[in-house]
Amino acid sequence: MSTEATPLIENVESFLSEPRPLLxxxxxxxxxxxxxxxxxDPATGEVFATVADGGKPEIDAAVASxxxxxxxGWAQSAGAYRADLLNRxxxxxxxxxxxxxxxxxLDCGKPISLARLADVxxxxxxxxYFSGWATKLSGETIPVSAPGFLNYTVREPIGVxxxxxxxxxxxxxxxxxxxxxxxxxxxxxxxxxxxxPLSALRLGELIQEAGFPDGVVNIVPGSGExxxxxxxxxxxxxxxxxxxxxxxxxxxxxxAAGNLKKVSLELGGKAPNIILPDADLDTVxxxxxxxxxxxxxxxxxxxTRLLVHESCRRELVEEVIKRAAAIKVGxxxxxxxxxxxxxxxxxLARVQGYLESGLSQGARIVTGGGRPAGLEGGYFLEPTVFExxxxxxxxxxxxxxxxVLTVLGWSDLDDLVRKANDTVYGLxxxxxxxxxSRAHNLAARMKAGTVWINCWNxxxxxxxxxxxxQSGWGRETGRLGAEQYTEVKxxxxxxx
Ligand code: ADP
Numbered sequence: 001m002s003t004e005a006t007p008l009i010e011n012v013e014s015f016l017s018e019p020r021p022l023l024x025x026x027x028x029x030x031x032x033x034x035x036x037x038x039x040x041d042p043a044t045g046e047v048f049a050t051v052a053d054g055g056k057p058e059i060d061a062a063v064a065s066x067x068x069x070x071x072x073g074w075a076q077s078a079g080a081y082r083a084d085l086l087n088r089x090x091x092x093x094x095x096x097x098x099x100x101x102x103x104x105x106l107d108c109g110k111p112i113s114l115a116r117l118a119d120v121x122x123x124x125x126x127x128x129y130f131s132g133w134a135t136k137l138s139g140e141t142i143p144v145s146a147p148g149f150l151n152y153t154v155r156e157p158i159g160v161x162x163x164x165x166x167x168x169x170x171x172x173x174x175x176x177x178x179x180x181x182x183x184x185x186x187x188x189x190x191x192x193x194x195x196x197p198l199s200a201l202r203l204g205e206l207i208q209e210a211g212f213p214d215g216v217v218n219i220v221p222g223s224g225e226x227x228x229x230x231x232x233x234x235x236x237x238x239x240x241x242x243x244x245x246x247x248x249x250x251x252x253x254x255x256a257a258g259n260l261k262k263v264s265l266e267l268g269g270k271a272p273n274i275i276l277p278d279a280d281l282d283t284v285x286x287x288x289x290x291x292x293x294x295x296x297x298x299x300x301x302x303x304t305r306l307l308v309h310e311s312c313r314r315e316l317v318e319e320v321i322k323r324a325a326a327i328k329v330g331x332x333x334x335x336x337x338x339x340x341x342x343x344x345x346x347x348l349a350r351v352q353g354y355l356e357s358g359l360s361q362g363a364r365i366v367t368g369g370g371r372p373a374g375l376e377g378g379y380f381l382e383p384t385v386f387e388x389x390x391x392x393x394x395x396x397x398x399x400x401x402x403x404v405l406t407v408l409g410w411s412d413l414d415d416l417v418r419k420a421n422d423t424v425y426g427l428x429x430x431x432x433x434x435x436x437s438r439a440h441n442l443a444a445r446m447k448a449g450t451v452w453i454n455c456w457n458x459x460x461x462x463x464x465x466x467x468x469x470q471s472g473w474g475r476e477t478g479r480l481g482a483e484q485y486t487e488v489k490x491x492x493x494x495x496x
Contacts, residue, residue, distance in 0.1 A: 004334075004335075005331060005333040005334055006102065006105075006112050006333045006334070006335055008102055008106075009098055009099060009102065011096070011099050012099050012102045012103060015099070015103070015198070015202060016048060016049045016198075019036055019050040019051065019052065020049065020050070020051045020052065020197070020198065020201045020221075021052050021201075022051075022052045022054050022058060022062075022201075022219060022220050022221060023201070023204040023208075023217070023218055023219040023220075024058065024061050024062045024065050024218050024220070025061070025062075025065035025068075025214050025215045025218065026065075026208065026213075026214025026215060027214075029052070029058075030052050031052045031053050031054055031055060031057075031058055031222075032055075032057045032058065033053075033055065033057075035052070035053040035055070036050045036051060036052055036053050037050070037051055037053045037194060037221075037222075037223075038050055038051075039051060039107060039194075039195065039196070039197060039198065040195075040344070041106055041107075041109075041378075042108065042109035042340070042341040042342065042343050042344060042378055042379045043109055043330075043331035043332060043333070043340065043341050043375075043377075043378040043380075044331075044377045044378055045345070045377055045378060045379070048106060049107075049198055051197045051198070051201070051221050052221065053221070053222050053223070053227075054191070054220035054221055054222035054227045055222060055226050055227060055230070056226065056227075056230045058220050058222065058227070059189065059191075059220055059222075059227055059230040059231050059234060060230075060234075062189040062218035062220050063160060063162075063189055063218075063231075063234050063236040063237055064236070065214070065215040065218050066160040066161075066187040066188060066189055066215055066216070066218055067159075067160050067187070067236055068215055069187045069213055069214065069215030069216045070157070070159060070160055070186070070187040072213075072215075073213065074185060074187055074213060074216050075156070075157050075159075075185045075186075075187075076185075077185065079134040079135035079136075079137070079183075079185075080134070080135055082131075082134040082182060082183055082185065083131040083132070083134040083135055083183070084131075085182075085210055085211060085212055086127045086128070086130060086131035086134065086179060086182060086183060087127070087128060087131045088210040088211065089127050089206060089207060089210040089212075090124045090127035090128045090131070092206040092209055092210055093120065093123060093124050093127070093171075093175075093203070093206060094124050096202075096206065097116070097120045097121075097124070098116070099202060100115070100119070100120045100123070100171045100199050100202065100203075101115035101116045101119070101120050102115075102333070103170075103171075103198045103199045103202060104119055104120075104169075104170050104171055104196065104198075104199050105332035105333055105340070106198075106332065106333065107167075107170060107195070107196040107197075107198050107199065108167050108168060108170060108195065108196045108298075108332075108340075108343050109296065109331075109332050109340035109341040109342065109343055109378075109379070110168075110295055110296070110332050110340050111332050111337045111338060111339065111340050112332055112333055112334075112335065112337075113335065113337070113338075114294070114295060115332075118169075118172070119169050119170075119171055119172040120171060120172075122169075122172045122175070122176075122459065122461075123171045123172045123174070123175035123176075124175075125461050126172075126175040126176050126179040126180075126461045126477075127175055127178075127179045128461075129179070129461035129462060129477075130179035130180050130182070130183040130461070130481075130482060131179075131183060133180070133183045133184070133479065133482040134183040134184075137155045137183075137184055137482055137483065137486060138155065139152055139153035139154040139155055139488070139489075140152065140153050142490075147496075148494065148495045148496040149492060149493065149494060149495060149496075150492070150493040150495055151490060151491070151492050151493075152490075152491050152493075153488050153489060153490050153491070154488075154489050154491065155184070155483065155486040155487070155488055155489075156185070156486060156487050156489055157184045157185030157186045157485060157486060157487075158184075158186055158238045158239045158262060158485050158486060158487050159186060159187075159237075159238030159239065160186070160187055160188070160189070160236060160237050160238050160239075161181050161186045161187070161188045161189075161237070161238065161239045161240070161241060161485060162188070162189050162191065162231040162232065162234065162237045162239070162240045162241070163177040163178065163181065163188050163189070163190045163191065163240075163241050164191050164224075164228050164231065164232070164240065164241070164242045164243070164244065164252070165177060165190070165191070165192055165193060165200075165242075165243055165244075166193050166243050166244040166245075167193035167194075167195040167196040167343050168295060168298040168299060168300075168343070168401075169295070169299075170192060170193065170196040170197075170198075170199045170200060171199035171200070171203060173243050174190060174192065174199065174200045174203055175203075176243075176476055176477065177190070177241050177243070177476075178190065178203075178217065179461075180476070180477075180481045180482045180484070180485055181241070181485045182212075182216065182217070183482055183485075184482050184483075184485040184486050186238075186239075186485050187215065187216045187217070187218075188216070188217055188218065189218045189219075189220060189231055189237070190217065190218070190219045190220070191219075191220055191221065191222065191227050191228050191231055192219070192221050193224075193244075194221065194222065194223050194224065195343050195344055196343070197221035200219055200221070201219060201221065203219075204217065204219040224248065228248075229251070229255060232251070232252045232255035232256055233255040233256070233258055235258060235259045237259075237261055238261055238262065239261055239262040239263070239264070239485070240252055240256055240261060240262075240263050240264075241263075241264045241476075241484075241485075242263070242264070242265050242266070243265075243266040243267075243300075243476075244266075244267070245267065245268055245399070245401075246267040246268040246399070246424075246425075246470050246471075249265045249267045249472070252265065253265075262484075263473060264466075264472075264473055264474035264476070264484050265472040265473040265474065266300065266465070266466060266467065266471075266472045266476055267300070267425075267427075267467060267470060267471050267472045268300055268399040268401075268425055268427070268470070268471060269300045269301055269302070269304075269399060269425045269426075269427030269428055269467065269471050270304055270305060270396075270397065270398070270399055270423040270425045270427075271291075271301055271302060271303050271304055271305065271425075271427060271428040271429055271430065271448070272303075272305045272307045272419070272420040272429050272430070272446075273287075273288055273291050273292075273303035273304075273305065273306050273307065273429075273430040273432075273456070274307045274416065274420060274429065274430060274431045274432065274442065275288070275306065275307065275308040275309060275312065275316060275432050276309060276431070276432060276433035276435065276438065276439075277309040277311045277312050278433055278434050278435060279312075279432035279433050279434065280434075281312060281315060281316050281319060282319070283432075284316060284432045285316060285319035285320050285322075285323055286323065287430075287432070287455075287456050288303060288306055288316070288320050288405070289320050289323035289324055289327070289383075289405075290456065290457075291303025291430065291456040291457065292304060292306075292383075292403065292404070292405040293324065293327055293338075293339055293383045293403050293405075294457065296339055296340055296341070296342055296343075296381075296402065296403050297351075297400065297401065297402045297403035297404060298342065298343060298347075298401050298402065300399075300427055300471070301427055301428040301450070301457065302401075303405075303430055303456055304399075304400065304404070304405065304406060305396060305405075305406050305408055305420075306320070306405055306406070306407045306408065307408050307409075307410055307416060307419055307420055308407065308408075308409060308410075309409070309410060309411070309416075310409045310410065310411050313407070313409045317366065317385070317387065317407055320385060320405070321366055321367040321385055324367050324368060324382075324383035324384070324385055324405075325367055325368075325383070327339050327383050329372045329375065329380055329382065329383070330375065330380075331375075331378065339383060339403060340380075341375070341378040341379040341380045341381075342379040342380070342381060342402055343379070344379060345379055347379065347401065347402070348379040348380075348381060348402075350400075350401070350402075351381060351400055351401065351402030351403075351404060352381070354394065354395055354398070354400045354402070354404060355369055355384065355404065357393075357394045357395060358386050358389070358393060358394070358395040358404075358406075361390070361393045361394065361395070362388065362390070362393075363386045363387070363388050363389045363390075363393060363395060363406070364386065364387050364388045365384060365385070365386055366385050366386070366387045367382075367383070367384065367385045368381070368382035368383050368384030368385060368403070368404075369382060369384045370382050381402060381403060382403075383403045383405075384403060384404045384405065385404075385405045385407065386404065386405065386406045386407065387407050389406045389407060389408055391408060391419050391422055393406075396408065396423075397422075397423050397424075399425070413442070416442075417442070417445045417446075420445075420446060421445075421446065421447045424469060424470040425467065425469060425470055425471045426447045426448045426449060426467050426468025426469040426470070426471045427448060427449055427450065427466075427467040427468075427471035427472070428448055428449065428450045428451070428452065429443075429446040429448040429450075429451050429452070430451070430452040430453075430455070430456050431443060431446075431451065431452070431453050431454070432454055433453075433454070436453070439453045439454070440453075447468045447469060448467075448468055448471075449464070449465065449466045449467045449468055449471065449472070449475070450463075450465065459477075460477075461477050461478070461481075462477065462478050462479075463477060463478055464476070464477055464478040464480045464481065465477045465478075465481075
């Protein structure tokens, strides 16, 4: 195993060497109050960057700037022009890909290999994909019954959009929200998570370099309670697109009620990973471990509940335990690290609280549960597997957002479906079997926005992503993703 951390490239070193300002109206500014906040390396707990702390005045200024840019030409601009800018931005991110991988690995702790393989290419892919929709968001002609009337629809950009994103895939979620908003002609205020503001700010520099007009994209880092809440409540904002916890999603809805702004939400999950007895156990063991331990389990689509048929339960759990124990846990910047630290002390405490809750309710930890030796300075936790789990326990019901797998057995299909759907969430589900008609049958019975059959974490910017039930409102990505940043206008013409 390599013990040499990936050296920071020069652009990253210089980016981190000074307090990072926020972006309003094409200008990089400090907060009016001069306030800043620190961002910590979760592998050590040490401060490694300082960022301007946006508050209500900055949100007000950013919203005003986004409004001017919207009214000043962006909303009416040619789709081909916006497509060009989005493609140029994608090219720039590609040129600077390693900077984004390093910034996100440092900021949220994720393995740099994952950031290089998934986060950054996915961000680029979203800008390229949605550049295509900039010229294709069209209306319809409706065959109305009234004689002599023409009725057609047009799609118009919704207006000024507040984008509030979480810390687990920082540059990726910035792209997932910015790309459809910008392609449809909206202007935005982006509030990155306070734990991971850096890649969004670097992205802001490239947005300027790509040639986006001033004010089209404003970026205001700050706390959720102050900057996030001010954005969600702002009367000048027409829509909020949020990714994060279900708990904060509820606050966003309440804050948005003032001016009835549109809201789209991508919230928590508690995905069942369903194993039928005919599945290839070796493949499934790899996939089950990856589905939960990928990104330290800090993913809304993590395969948190292993729903395995009783006939192969013992054998599969033994294999998953072997894989969990073999995962290389370490700082994200070590090239061989497979699982990094949790994002913060608070998140570590939260996950450890779930370990205590599981144990106190009678579940049994069969691997992990502790802090890995030699890594005490950071927020590391061993990959953990719980057995003897009852479906009603908190660890089987609530989103843990950490590397903790709960195992539940089942013996008949109705029992399986009941257990699979037995949470308030409905984001994703996985089914492993060689019997494809059974897989399709089960897919139809899953209350989930995405069902993966013999795969996990399959994504594409063209495929809709979003949740049933308390996992969200609306769909991101794909045509639906772009359309949710538009209003539909119905125009009637009397031809008589
Ligand atoms: P946590 O960090 O506790 O896990 P989330 O993951 O839901 O919370 O946070 C996602 C995003 O929501 C972050 O950008 C955060 O700053 C923001 N946020 C937190 N609280 C609020 C709030 N009350 N209003 C608006 N945004 C918020």
